[in-house]
Amino acid sequence: WNSTSGKVVGTLLCGAREEENSSSSVECAIFPRDKSTTYCVTGTLDGIVTVWDTPTQISRHACKVGDGVSKVDVHKDGNLVFASTLDGAVKCLDLRTGNAVMELSGHSATVLDFSLSSSGSHLVTSSDDGTCRIYNVRENS
Numbered sequence: 001w002n003s004t005s006g007k008v009v010g011t012l013l014c015g016a017r018e019e020e021n022s023s024s025s026v027e028c029a030i031f032p033r034d035k036s037t038t039y040c041v042t043g044t045l046d047g048i049v050t051v052w053d054t055p056t057q058i059s060r061h062a063c064k065v066g067d068g069v070s071k072v073d074v075h076k077d078g079n080l081v082f083a084s085t086l087d088g089a090v091k092c093l094d095l096r097t098g099n100a101v102m103e104l105s106g107h108s109a110t111v112l113d114f115s116l117s118s119s120g121s122h123l124v125t126s127s128d129d130g131t132c133r134i135y136n137v138r139e140n141s
Contacts, residue, residue, distance in 0.1 A: 010054070010057045011057070012040075012042060012050075012052050012057055014026045014042050014044055014048075014050060024044055024045065024046055024048075025044060025045040026042050026043070026044055026045075027043050027044060027045055027068070027069055027070060027071075028042065028043045028069060028070065028071050028072050029041065029042045029043070029072070030072050030073060030074060031054075032074040032078055033074070033076065034078050037078065038053060038054050038055055039051055039052055039053055039054055039060065039095070040052050040054055041072045041074060041081050041095075042072070043065075043069030043070070043071065043072045043083055044068075044069060045068045045069070046068065047064050047065055047066045047067055047068050047069055047085065047086075048062055048063065048064055048065070048069070049061075049062070049063050049065050049069060049072060049081065049083045049091075049093060050062045050063075051081065051093075051095055051098065060098070061093070061095075061097070061098030062098075063093055063098050063100070065083050065085055065091040065093070065100070066083075066085030066086060066087045066089060066091060067085060067086040067087040068085060068086035068087075069083050069084070069085060069086075070084045070085065070086060070110060070111060070112060070113070071083070071084045071111075071112075071113055071114060072084075073114070073115075073116060074095070075116060075120055075137075076116070076118075076119075076120040077120060078095070079094060079095055079096060080092055080093065080094060080095060080101065081093050081095055082114065082116070082123065084111035084112070084113070084114050084125065085110075085111060086110045086111075087110075088105065088106075088107035088108055088109055088110060088111060088127065088129070089103050089104060089105045089107070089111065090103070090104040090111055090114055090123065090125060090135075091103050091104075092104070092137075102137075104123065104125070104133075104135045104137075106133050107125065107127040107129050107131065107133065108127075108129045109127050109128035109129035110127060110128045111125050111126070111127050112126050112127060112128060113125070113126045114126070116137070120137065121136065121137055121138045122134055122135065122136055122137060123135045123137050
């Protein structure tokens with residue numbers, strides 16, 4: 001979307017064009033905080049995290065991370081993407097390769113939200129199981 005003209009500048013096809021609440025429904029999307037990056041990340045209800053090359057609108061990586069994705073965020077170093085899932089975990093992928101590098105588990109229900117600390121060393125989650133958990137991301141990487 002061009003903020004000056006209001007025109008759409010691209011469309012990412014994250015799955016089959018289906019009805020609302022379909023398994024390919026896009027639940028979350030984010031641009032990294034680093035303004036020099038040329039990619040964005042999406043997460044779908046069928047558990048796919050996709051890293052997109054923004055100028056070409058082509059998928060760099062598409063990875064199945066769980067039953068469904070509730071949120072994605074990019075680590076401050078710009079090399080890792082975290083994705084919370086409906087199966088109670090947070091998965092971490094290397095943005096350069098698309099490979100899984102860690103899994104943060106412990107919840108017995110959907111992870112609804114998470115936040116990375118400003119230093120990037122810790123991650124806090126909230127879950128439908130009534131708990132919040134704090135993880136040391138550096139220890140797990």
